[in-house]
Amino acid sequence: QILSKGELQVSDKERHTQLEQMFRDIATIVADKCVNPETKRPYTVILIERAMKDIHYSVKPNKSTKQQALEVIRQLKETMQIERAHMRLRFILPAKEGKKLKEKLKPLIKVIESEDFQEQLEIVCLVDPGCFREIDELIRSETKGKGTLEVLSLKDVEEGDEKLE
DSSP, X not given: OHHHHOOOOOOHHHHHHHHHHHHHHHHHHHHHHEEOTTTOOBOOHHHHHHHHHHTTOOOOTTSOHHHHHHHHHHHHHHHSOOEEOOEEEEXXXXXXXXXXXXXXXXXXXXXXXXXXXXXXXXXXXXEOGGGHHHHHXXXXXXXXXXXXXXXXXXXXXXXSOOOOO
């Protein structure tokens, strides 16, 4: 009966180590997905960990680290300049639906980088990752499978050294 219905005892140290590991994982996910909106450069994991400690974030052991990371991003927005790194997408839309669909997509697009309209409308743009599913469904339903959506990069960040003038 103990083997079938009993619970495994977890020592204090084990629990503490597990929570610390989750805390680190959450900070890593946040650092991976977010940038400073002014410089478009990623934050370091150590900086995110410090910011999480400053807002007194407590890890919930029964929730996934990804869910908690999205929660942390929302909370960090109140105290520091942070936002999700934009995704770079390219959609190719048939000429007929192109103009009409572009108007529906406009509110979801942050920056249009290039637009090309010959036989079909081709747009390369930056969007918020939270809107991806909505954009995908919109293109699928409006073009009945004729339009294509392509992810060019999952996050648009500035890499390399920063130059000081």
